[in-house]
Structure formats: structure tokens, C-alpha cells
Amino acid sequence: MKRRILAAALALVMTASLFVGCGKKESGSDGDKIKLTFLDKHPEDEYKGYFEQAIADFEKAHTDIDIEYENISDQAIKEKLSVLAAGGDLPDIFFAWGGECLNRFSRAGRILDLTPYMEKDQEWRDSFLPSFLSSSVYEDKNYAVPYRSSVLYMLYNKQVFKDNNLEVPTTWDEFISVCDTLKGNDITPIAFGNSQNWYTMWYVGQFNASYVNADTRTADYNPASGEFTDPGYVNSVQTFLDLNDSGYFGKNVNSKDYYQVREEFCAGQQGMILDATSQFSFYTEAMGEDGYGYFKIPVPGDATGDEATTCVTGGSENYAISADCKHPDEAVEFLKFMTSKEQALKQTEETGLPNALIGGITKENSDPVIAAAYETAEDYTAIAEWLDQCVDGNVANTYMASLQEGLDGKSAEDIVADVQKAAKEVAESNK
Incomplete structure (x- = not known):
């Protein structure tokens, strides 16, 4: 027991020591090198090799800088960043989603304003796709840079569509007709897992x-200022619940997860799946370039939003720098390296993760499906940030928990009422 307690204590000490501010770790036993801590979220085998090599290449070109790198999962980084931010101990450089996930750090003055660096190096600023760079803007200032971009499409299994004599739908009515045909042929129309x-x-x-x-x-x-009283929010949730209630998602969706159902989709057990361009490389590897296709998410026939036909859900994944970093110039130099054209092209080619640069997605560094999807996305004029990132965490958690209950029978009105209550509490706490 004593040994276990001692081991646990040592582990806690080691974890805490990893992410102290860079001013506290300016030098080490290896001399006077500048040390920058970097927290990222790509531990998967298909990604981590690229990021490790990129860091090694940067250190080779900048022999006076050491990057102390930690790479953890999506959920783990959400929790870790919250803990580190609360303790005033953010890493020098860290991954952050866009929207509210990033804005909370900006509002609190916890991350470095990159606007002066971008004004000084306008070529760097102008190299990014504007719609994705805007996801890191707060009160007209840039607080991060995007390295990865993504938009949503509905994917379809070409063999399933062929076997069932289906055409790619372009309207909501056609989409529902496809779902009905697949369901009538004992095929789950849409792969969906929400555990x-x-x-x-x-x-x-x-x-x-x-x-x-x-x-x-x-x-x-x-x-x-969140209220969520517009009737469109209820219509939105009801449209989603209707897909489930019609049996288009199959059965027991809250007991399955996303990773399970996308494997089933690849195996031809479902006809379609909603997914992001950042994940297209998975499908290409599993099904081949000719095994799947994509189409724009059809707009419901009763949609009334002013961006109903021009907006798609998506966003960027970003790198930010702690406001407490003692070596901000060197940290910015690292961001410039990671988002340079040469490095961005390599990122997409080697990992399949779409970069966020103008002209950064090509048939040479990505497969034809991804390249075509980004060309199709040029028709969209607005990006709706991922909902769980662009609202306060308490609102997002309430949304997700209540929607999960909705899949088991809770009404759209009650779900939105839960969201309204959470938003009111958050707004009052922000007064």
C-alpha cells in the first residue's frame, strides 16, 4: 500500500511539473536552451508520427529551442486544459478548438494576442483560409492560428446505393425518400452512435x-446573452428527433459509439453517415477512393434561417500561446513553422488531416475525394462552428445530455427548455 501511495504521489508531482510556465523552465541540464511546453491532441498512431517528426525538424532548424511535447486524446485535453487554466498553469503552446472553447481563454486574458505578429507578417496572416482564421477572432483580435480545417458532409456507401438503385439526394424530400427505401430493404439508412x-x-x-x-x-x-427562445431551436431539435423516431438511425443508438458505427458503414451495414472532411482519410483507407461519396447536407423544407442554404457546420483546430509564456517570439516562430505552406502540405499528405491554408488541399497531397469536397465547400459562404465548441461548456453539456434523453423519448420542447435554463444560469453568472 505504501509503495502504491508513493508511486501515485510521484506521478502527480511529475504531471504537475510538466506544465509549469515556460519562465519556470527556461533552462535545464542541457544548457541554456529555451524550453517551450506544447500540449496537443493527436495520440493516434496514424497522426503522432507526423507531429513528432515536425517537432524534431523544428528543433533541428532552431538548435536553441527545445519543445517539450505531450500528446493526449480529445476528451483528456478538454479536462486537462480546464484544470491547468484554473491553476494558472497553461502550457506555452496548446491545442484549442475554435468558438467558445477558445474565447473563454481570450476573455480571461489567458492567451497571447497574435494580432501584432500578424500585422508585422501579413503574408503569414493572409495565407490562411479566412473563414477558418476567423474562428480564433475575439473582439477583433486573433488569439490563435488554425492548422486543421473541417466541414460536415453526408457520406454514402456507393455499393449500398448501387444495390438499392438509389441516386444521390439533393433535396430534403429526396433524402427522406432514400432513407425510406433503405429502411424498407432492411438496411439502416444512417449510421449513428451516441454513447x-x-x-x-x-x-x-x-x-x-x-x-x-x-x-x-x-x-x-x-x-x-444566450436565451435560445427562438422557435427555430425547437424545430432544429425536432428535425433531428424525427430522423431517430422514423427508425433511420436504427436501434439502441445510445449504446453505440461513433467509432463503431463508422466501421459498420464501411462494411456496408448502413447507407449513409454524417462526418467531417477531417475524417475522410479514414474512409479512403477503409473503402478506397471509389468506395464512398459525399453530398451536401440537404436543407429541411421548412427551414427559415437566413443562412439555411449557404452555411455548413465546420471549423478549425487551432494552436494558441499562453499569455504567461516568457518566450512568445520563439513560440510564434514555432506556430509559423507548423502552419507554413511546406509543413501544411506535408501534414495533409502524410496524415490526411486537412490544413487550413489557401490552396493547401490539392489532388497531389490528398486523395481526390477530399480535394473535391473542399472544392464543393467553396459554395458555402458561412461556417457554423461546432455547436459543442461555440457555446459555453455548461450549455453544451446540457444540450448533449438532454439530446441523449431525447433519443429515448424526451420531447424537443423539453430539451430546449433545459438549454434555456442552462443558458440563463450562464448569462447571470457572466453579469
């Missing part, structure tokens, strides 16, 4: 953009 409950937010975030005007969404997604 981790975040997957609902992709659907509802997209439907919010279909049913609610942009200005209203902006006000409601702000923690200080």
Missing part, C-alpha cells in the same frame, strides 16, 4: 443554422 453523446451536436448545430438566423445564433451562443 459518448457529442455526435448529436453535429446534427443539431447544422439544423440550428438552417432554422435560426445568424444574428440570433450569435447572440445566443454568447455566454453573456
Whole structure:
């Protein structure tokens, strides 16, 4: 028992020591090198090798800098960043989703304003796709840079569609007809698993953009002013629940997870799946370039939002720098390296993770499906940030938990009432 307690204590000490501010770790036993701590979220085998090599290449070109790197999972980084931020101990450089996930750090003055660096190096600033760079803007200042971009599409299994004589739908009525045909042929129309409950937010975030005007969404997604009283929010949730109630998601969706159902989709057990371009490389590897296709998410026929036909859910994944970093110039130099054209092209080619640069997705560094999807995305004029990122965490958690209950019978009105209550509490706490 004593040994276990001692081991646990040592582990805690080691974990705590890893992420102290860079001013506390300016030098080490290896001399006077500048040390920058870097927290990222790509532990999967298909990704981590690229990021480790990129860091090694940067250190080789900058022999006076050491990057102390930790790479953990999506959920783990959400929890860790919250703990580190509360303790005033953010890493020098860290991964952050866009929207509210990043804005909370900006509002609190916890991350470095990159605007002066971008004004000084306008070529760097102008190299990013504007719609994705804007996801890191707060009060007209840039607080992060995007290295990865993604938008949602509905994917379809080409063999399943061929076997059932189906055409790719372009309208909501055609989409529902496809679902009915597949269901009638004993095939689950849409692969869906929600045991981790975040997957609902992709659907509802997209439907919010279909049913609610942009200005209203902006006000409601702000923690200080969110109300969610527009009737479009109920229509959005109801549209999502109708897909489940019609049997298009199959059975027991809350007992399955996203990773399970996408494997089933690849195996031809479902006809379609909602997914992001950042994940297309998985499908290409599993099914081949000709095994699957994609189409724009059809707009419900009763949608009334002013961006219903021009907005798609998506966003960027970003790197930010702690406001407490003692070596901000060197940290910015690292961000410039990671988001340079040469490195971005390599990132997409080697990992399949779409970069966020203008002209960064090509047929040479990605497969034809991804390249075509980004070309198709040029028709969209607005990006609706991932819903669980662009609202306060308490609102997002309430949304996800209540939507999960909705899949088991809870009404759309009651779900939105839960969200309204959470938003009111958050707004009051932000006064």
C-alpha cells in the first residue's frame, strides 16, 4: 500500500511539473536552451508520427529551442486544459478548438494576442483560409492560428446505393425518400452512435443554422446573452428527433459509439453517415477512393434561417500561446513553422488531416475525394462552428445530455427548455 501511495504521489508531482510556465523552465541540464511546453491532441498512431517528426525538424532548424511535447486524446485535453487554466498553469503552446472553447481563454486574458505578429507578417496572416482564421477572432483580435480545417458532409456507401438503385439526394424530400427505401430493404439508412453523446451536436448545430438566423445564433451562443427562445431551436431539435423516431438511425443508438458505427458503414451495414472532411482519410483507407461519396447536407423544407442554404457546420483546430509564456517570439516562430505552406502540405499528405491554408488541399497531397469536397465547400459562404465548441461548456453539456434523453423519448420542447435554463444560469453568472 505504501509503495502504491508513493508511486501515485510521484506521478502527480511529475504531471504537475510538466506544465509549469515556460519562465519556470527556461533552462535545464542541457544548457541554456529555451524550453517551450506544447500540449496537443493527436495520440493516434496514424497522426503522432507526423507531429513528432515536425517537432524534431523544428528543433533541428532552431538548435536553441527545445519543445517539450505531450500528446493526449480529445476528451483528456478538454479536462486537462480546464484544470491547468484554473491553476494558472497553461502550457506555452496548446491545442484549442475554435468558438467558445477558445474565447473563454481570450476573455480571461489567458492567451497571447497574435494580432501584432500578424500585422508585422501579413503574408503569414493572409495565407490562411479566412473563414477558418476567423474562428480564433475575439473582439477583433486573433488569439490563435488554425492548422486543421473541417466541414460536415453526408457520406454514402456507393455499393449500398448501387444495390438499392438509389441516386444521390439533393433535396430534403429526396433524402427522406432514400432513407425510406433503405429502411424498407432492411438496411439502416444512417449510421449513428451516441454513447459518448457529442455526435448529436453535429446534427443539431447544422439544423440550428438552417432554422435560426445568424444574428440570433450569435447572440445566443454568447455566454453573456444566450436565451435560445427562438422557435427555430425547437424545430432544429425536432428535425433531428424525427430522423431517430422514423427508425433511420436504427436501434439502441445510445449504446453505440461513433467509432463503431463508422466501421459498420464501411462494411456496408448502413447507407449513409454524417462526418467531417477531417475524417475522410479514414474512409479512403477503409473503402478506397471509389468506395464512398459525399453530398451536401440537404436543407429541411421548412427551414427559415437566413443562412439555411449557404452555411455548413465546420471549423478549425487551432494552436494558441499562453499569455504567461516568457518566450512568445520563439513560440510564434514555432506556430509559423507548423502552419507554413511546406509543413501544411506535408501534414495533409502524410496524415490526411486537412490544413487550413489557401490552396493547401490539392489532388497531389490528398486523395481526390477530399480535394473535391473542399472544392464543393467553396459554395458555402458561412461556417457554423461546432455547436459543442461555440457555446459555453455548461450549455453544451446540457444540450448533449438532454439530446441523449431525447433519443429515448424526451420531447424537443423539453430539451430546449433545459438549454434555456442552462443558458440563463450562464448569462447571470457572466453579469
